[in-house]
Amino acid sequence: MTSSKGKEALSDFQKTCLNIVIVVGSGLICLLLSPMRFPGIELLGIAPNWLLIWVVIWSIHHPIIDGAIAGIVLGLLQDGLTGPFPTHALSLLVVGMLTARLQRQRLIQENVVLVAFIVFGMAVVAATIMALQMSFRHLLWPDSPYLSLWQIWRTHQRVALSSAILSSLWTPALYYPLHRWWKG
Template sequence: MTASKGKETLSDFQKTCLNVLIVVGSGLLCLLLSPMRFPGIELLGVSPNWLLIWVVIWSIHHPIFDSAIAGIVLGLLQDGLTGPFPTHALSLAIIGMLTARLQRQRIIQENVVLIAFIVFGMAVVAATVIALQMSARHLLWPDSPYLSLWQIWRIHQRVALSSAILSSLWTPALYYPLHRWWKR
């Protein structure tokens, strides 16, 4: 370590290790928060989609391929916690690619309100992708563990809107610390 104006700086290796620790730690924290239901942050039995928020924030700062991989990895981890059929991996990969594509076209600016709107829209897209997967599974396999088509799409409306509202409201809680870290 070298001294610069009374402050110690980190070596490149230490910065890389710290960055990996922040990325993995924040992703795992969001993964652990996903199944938890805290009083006061639920709406109609739905909690914020923490992993979706994380993937959107990640995708703003990284290329499309990296964003898709992050979405797939976190989606598979979430699927491991929630059910026998992988439904979140595809939706989070699509969210990562769409958000990174918006960033490449310079549509996204460094504004938390705009990021919250993007999270709102992406939460609806993610819920729709999951509902489409459940519908396809129900149509293709008669012994599907999912509900009937009518029930899937009736519940989809409630889940999509509740998740979108809560996720967009909780976006600043993740956006500010992660954005500040990744802009360094």
């Protein structure tokens, strides 16, 4: 082993264990931040979509299948906190796959501003998928607990825009530490 500034380098096993701890820990922190509303980070009653930000950052650094799996797992965990319908797993699955696809086409550079724009777009995509799920439920089941179609899509505009703005503004808070870890 080589030494660096008086400290021994980590073995491969230690690096793997530390990577698992950071991946699981950062995902759980984002999951726990999701239902919390802190003063100053809300816009029209909407908070940043922390899990979406995490999935986008993960998908930038990993293959499409990994982005899809991360989206499904975190979406199901979020569904466990919020309720099973509409499911967040579907929207985060699509976000993970689309972001990884952008990375495979080399459209994403290592630039936090570009990543923030991608988060903005993916937040709109995720909110639209949620609104589509509610619309289909409303159309298929007349006793649906959701609003009318007109109200669903009117609310969607406010939710999608607020979530996209806040999520893209908070992207650097997650991007810098996670990108540095996964790149290094």
